[in-house]
């Protein structure tokens with residue numbers, strides 16, 4: 001970009017290009033803006049470049065403590081943004097890979113994550129096993145890193161980071177397969193309630209949401225899907241499903257998928273409930289009523305580790321939780 005600007009700018013026109021990546025997360029954008037862990041400003045390491053970085057740092061210094069404002073080289077700044085997202089996603093893929101071992105052995109991923117996270121060198125954040133990470137940034141930024149590595153003739157580095165995305169795809173596939181296997185190896189004609197469509201709670205964003213893959217897999221298995229999300233607009237759901245299933249006629253998708261107005265409505269007459277997004281209201285579901293309205297045996301598949309397993313088992317549910325290996 002600098003080359004283009006320099007080639008086209010007027011004589012004596014001086015400018016600097018700064019890199020100032022944003023680290024806010026959806027759902028907490030304003031809090032992240034007011035109280036960031038750090039602000040990163042990258043510039044050319046010439047005197048003019050450093051002066052420009054200081055000018056921008058002065059703006060942030062109005063509300064961000066100076067020790068949190070980091071001024072670095074241009075490449076360091078750009079790479080740090082990709083590295084931060086890649087390493088956060090890598091933690092999730094690592095814990096999700098371990099969740100598969102937990103399910104096979106009877107270990108509990110919540111206990112493992114807690115024990116590992118108590119090591120201050122590891123830390124407790126971003127170790128929650130799930131049905132897979134989504135969002136507009138993680139996959140895009142990792143693939144950006146993969147592309148960069150390949151362009152720099154670093155194929156082993158590219159393969160290393162690509163595996164984080166591949167593990168995420170595996171986690172989504174593994175979860176939908178578990179649903180099919182548990183429901184006696186077929187879900188054809190069976191009604192499945194999918195609770196949550198956003199890629200995480202407190203946002204209506206569905207970009208790269210794991211729920212899209214789950215619904216796609218269930219539709220491919222010819223199940224009937226009842227979908228409920230408190231925030232995602234219905235048109236967005238139809239758009240996402242059409243894009244995920246380009247060769248499936250819209251009429252087929254609309255015959256198999258129904259968008260519901262509440263979790264209770266979605267669960268009515270279902271064989272199984274699948275929790276895809278950790279919305280707070282799903283912690284407060286009246287499970288007794290859900291159970292009464294479901295076909296039996298009634299299954300709950302928790303992809304977000306939010307239900308009270310013992311309570312649901314006492315009601316009569318067959319329960320499967322991500323990263324927990326107990327027999328149903």
Ligand SMILES: NC(=O)c1ccc[n+]([C@@H]2O[C@H](COP(=O)([O-])OP(=O)(O)OC[C@H]3O[C@@H](n4cnc5c(N)ncnc54)[C@H](O)[C@@H]3O)[C@@H](O)[C@H]2O)c1
Pocket residue numbers: 022023024025026136137
């Ligand atoms: N979503 C996040 O949580 C988040 C966090 C940190 C950084 N970012 C970065 O911020 C940027 C925007 O992210 P977003 O989630 O708001 O995306 P978005 O898709 O919601 O918004 C991008 C906007 O830019 C517009 N746009 C795209 N190309 C354009 C062009 N050539 N000219 C003018 N407008 C154009 C689009 O119409 C859209 O309104 C991305 O680079 C992303 O990596 C996003």
Ligand SMILES: O=c1ccn([C@@H]2O[C@H](COP(=O)(O)OP(=O)(O)O[C@H]3O[C@H](CO)[C@@H](O)[C@H](O)[C@H]3O)[C@@H](O)[C@H]2O)c(=O)[nH]1
Pocket residue numbers: 022023024025026027085088092125126127128129130131132133134135136137138199200201
């Ligand atoms: O322990 C965890 C933490 C998160 N997730 C999932 O990971 C995804 C991403 O979550 P999060 O990072 O909270 O959301 P984003 O809004 O995508 O924010 C990320 O991407 C932004 C865009 O680059 C960055 O600015 C942020 O720092 C970075 O956290 C979601 O599907 C979460 O459900 C898990 O499965 N387990």
